[in-house]
Amino acid sequence: MLGSEVETSEKGRGGKSGSAHNVCFFPYLKDIKAFSNELAKHVKNITLSTQRSDLSGYELxxxxxxxxxxxxxxxxFTPHKSYYGNCSNRLQDIFKEKYDKIFAVELGLSSDTFLADEISELENKTFVTNSDAHSLPKIAREYNKMLVEDISFQEIVKALKNEDGRKVLANYGLxxxxxxxxxxxxxxxxxSxxxxxxxxxxxxxxxxxxxxxVFDRIELIKDKKQTKSPENRPPYIYQVPLSFIPGVGGKTIEKLLNHFETEMNILHKVSEDDIEAVAGKKVAKNIISSINGDIQVHSGGGGVYGKVTIS
Ligand SMILES: [Zn+2]
Ligand SMILES: [Zn+2]
Incomplete structure (x- = not known):
């Protein structure tokens, strides 16, 4: 998918100015080129990554x-560069009468479906769990499983809009x-x-x-007494990336990937015996404990990831 992440400027909370990130996808190269040309009038240096623009979300x-x-x-929900994080308590206040044009929102690593469903204005929005492209090895630490007819821009838009039976089947994430x-x-x-x-x-x-x-921010702005996801909300499946698992270092990850090709295979398809054959008993045991949720998770904060321990 051809895409661009754009930083917008809002009048933020408490009179401060707020900025938010937006993921924008386009069907054809000519479209994204024309978009980029116009955006260049609103950004100092269009060739740098996610420079702040002088547009609001409403204008963008x-x-x-x-x-x-x-x-x-x-x-x-992220604290520095997002709508709920530092711009507004409600997306509706940002997009006003254009709010219906927003049909999907990206949750980010520090939140999940259960937390986001504490906010009622998100009830009929599709949740997407994406990993971004800042760092190649981290791609697919979060991802979406979609039901589509073929892999095209039009079909993915339909899935995000929940149209004609196309849909997001599951969210995978931290x-x-x-x-x-x-x-x-x-x-x-x-x-912390x-x-x-x-x-x-x-x-x-x-x-x-x-x-x-993110957790504390949602506590502050949530407007539902009881978290209840809408009926058609797909499951959110936790996964612990290999790099978070105790005893699984860079060399081991390399060995596993050489053998099983993708981290998704290792986390969702391969058996304990297969992992053991490649990386030994201890590593296999720790990976399986992580998959089964037999772990202790210690919260992250202030830009530092959370930690996993296995007792
Ligand atoms: Zn961003
Ligand atoms: Zn202090």
Missing amino acids: IDMVEKYNGILIPAHI DPKLGKYHRSFCEDCND IEIDEAATICPKCGGQNITFG
Whole structure:
């Protein structure tokens, strides 16, 4: 899919300016080229990655549609570059009467379906779990399984719109605790902190340099008493990437990949015996424990991933 991640500018929370990321997909090269030419008028250096534009999300969606594209708000809860993270409590306030043109939102590593379904305005939006292209080895640490007739832009759009039987069948992704921004973080203490709903100061040092975690941000803005996903919400399947599993280092991962080709195969298809034959008993046991959820997950925050331990 031809795509572009665009940073928009909003009047943010508490009078501060906020920025958000948007994933924009286009059907043809001519469309994305024309889009890029127009976007260049709103960005200082169009050749750098995700430079801040002077457009709002409300303005950007028109430009995307002009070139036959679709707009998906990206990693919607992350603290620094997302709509809920630092722009608004409601996407509807950003997109106003154009809110119906948004049919899918991207959850990001630190959230999942259960957390996002605490916000009622997301009820009829499709959730996508994407890994981005900043780092090749991390591709497919999150992904979507879709039911489509063939692999084309039109079919994927239909799946995202839940049209003609096309749909997202499952979301695969991290346990949100493993994400880099799950819990809140005090920049002054340089440590994760627990804060309750309305607090904006660090309970340890009294500092105000707090980076809200995704979990805490959702606690603050959720409007459903009970989390209940809509009937047609596909399952969210947790997966622990190999690099998070204790005792599985770079060399072992390389060996496993040489043998089983993809991380998806290793995490979802291969048996313990097969893994053991390639990487030994201990590694096989740890990978299977991770797959079965027989692990302890310690929350991440402040830009540091969560951790997995196996007792
Ligand atoms: Zn981004
Ligand atoms: Zn502190």
